[in-house]
Amino acid sequence: QAALTQPASVSGSPGQSTTISCTGTSSDVGGYNYVSWYQQHPGKAPKLMIYDVNNRPSGVPNRFFGSKSGNTASLTISVLQAEDEADYYCSSYTSSNVWVFGGGTKLTVL
Amino acid sequence: QVTLKESGPALVTPTQTLTLTCTFSEFSLSTGGIRMTWIRQPPGKALEWLARVDWNDDKFYSRSLKTRLTISRDTSKNQVVLKMTNMDPVDTGTYYCARMYWWSLDSWGQGVLVTVSS
Numbered sequence: 001q002a003a004l005t006q007p008a009s010v011s012g013s014p015g016q017s018t019t020i021s022c023t024g025t026s027s028d029v030g031g032y033n034y035v036s037w038y039q040q041h042p043g044k045a046p047k048l049m050i051y052d053v054n055n056r057p058s059g060v061p062n063r064f065f066g067s068k069s070g071n072t073a074s075l076t077i078s079v080l081q082a083e084d085e086a087d088y089y090c091s092s093y094t095s096s097n098v099w100v101f102g103g104g105t106k107l108t109v110l
Numbered sequence: 111q112v113t114l115k116e117s118g119p120a121l122v123t124p125t126q127t128l129t130l131t132c133t134f135s136e137f138s139l140s141t142g143g144i145r146m147t148w149i150r151q152p153p154g155k156a157l158e159w160l161a162r163v164d165w166n167d168d169k170f171y172s173r174s175l176k177t178r179l180t181i182s183r184d185t186s187k188n189q190v191v192l193k194m195t196n197m198d199p200v201d202t203g204t205y206y207c208a209r210m211y212w213w214s215l216d217s218w219g220q221g222v223l224v225t226v227s228s
Contacts, residue, residue: 034213034214036213036214036215038157045206045219045221046157046206046218047218048214051213051216052213052214089157091214091215093213096173097170098170098171098172098173099147099159099162100159101149101157101158102156103156104157
């Protein structure tokens with residue numbers, strides 16, 4: 001199962017917004033509403049930020065927003081803050097009943 | 111509070127079999143919708159999904175690693191075990207266990223760094 005495609009890096013200034021894309025196929029992202037997003041700070045375990053495309057777990061700020069169109073899912077972070085600087089990974093259920101991650105995107109807050 | 115902790119050897123010799131244990135608390139793997147997953151991350155690289163065991167003992171494996179992986183559970187001990195055979199230096203990385211509630215990984219262990227070297 002090929003990894004989902006994410007941009008290697010994105011950046012934004014504090015207070016601005018930025019969007020990270022996650023492109024798959026009709027066998028994963030496009031076929032199921034089971035896309036999730038994870039934030040990982042250096043040396044730390046990943047943390048769930050968005051599940052089932054556009055749902056936020058308790059405690060995740062509403063500045064984080066998930067969406068999907070066709071085979072591409074997106075994570076939008078508004079009002080960027082310094083602590084948002086991290087690696088972000090998307091993940092999706094696949095038709096093979098296994099999971100696949102994206103290659104990861106490094107967010108830099110300028 | 112849900113907690114998960116991975117344990118296993120920090121150093122493995124090439125061709126050896128790696129055995130990792132995930133010990134968790136404050137939930138049961140017998141509860142419907144609960145699945146336990148292993149994920150790994152080579153240094154500086156992306157996450158890679160490895161294997162999953164469900165509340166009903168269904169098991170699923172990464173296609174590329176299926177022949178080398180075995181996942182099992184002990185519900186009485188609240189543990190999940192992953193075995194990976196024929197370890198190679200490219201298998202070096204941090205191995206995480208994570209709880210999957212229905213379709214997302216909502217709780218993660220701290221990870222255990224495994225180095226494969228002679």
